[in-house]
Amino acid sequence: MRTLKKILLIAVVLLAALAGLVAWKIGPRNVIGMIRYDQRKEGSLKPGIRAPDVELVSLDGKTPVRLAERIGGKPLILVFGSYT
Numbered sequence: 667m668r669t670l671k672k673i674l675l676i677a678v679v680l681l682a683a684l685a686g687l688v689a690w691k692i693g694p695r696n697v698i699g700m701i702r703y704d705q706r707k708e709g710s711l712k713p714g715i716r717a718p719d720v721e722l723v724s725l726d727g728k729t730p731v732r733l734a735e736r737i738g739g740k741p742l743i744l745v746f747g748s749y750t
Contacts, residue, residue: 711717719734733742 719732721730721732723729724731
């Protein structure tokens with residue numbers, strides 16, 4: 667019985683050390699975020715394959731705009747982010 671308690675204690679200490687190492691390596695906020703929100707899936711696009719057409723709403727909030735109609739054969743890069 668006493669040996670079982672020692673083994674369990676060692677297992678708990680090792681598990682806590684491993685969790686601490688993971689949290690230290692990638693940051694505790696990232697660990698919680700990954701557990702709660704990370705539901706990414708592997709995409710089907712590969713290099714060299716044409717991206718699917720995208721339809722957005724214009725600045726008036728009503729008119730739909732297809733990007734393929736606006737850019738023709740030119741490459742397009744969309745950047746979503748904050749620069750503040």
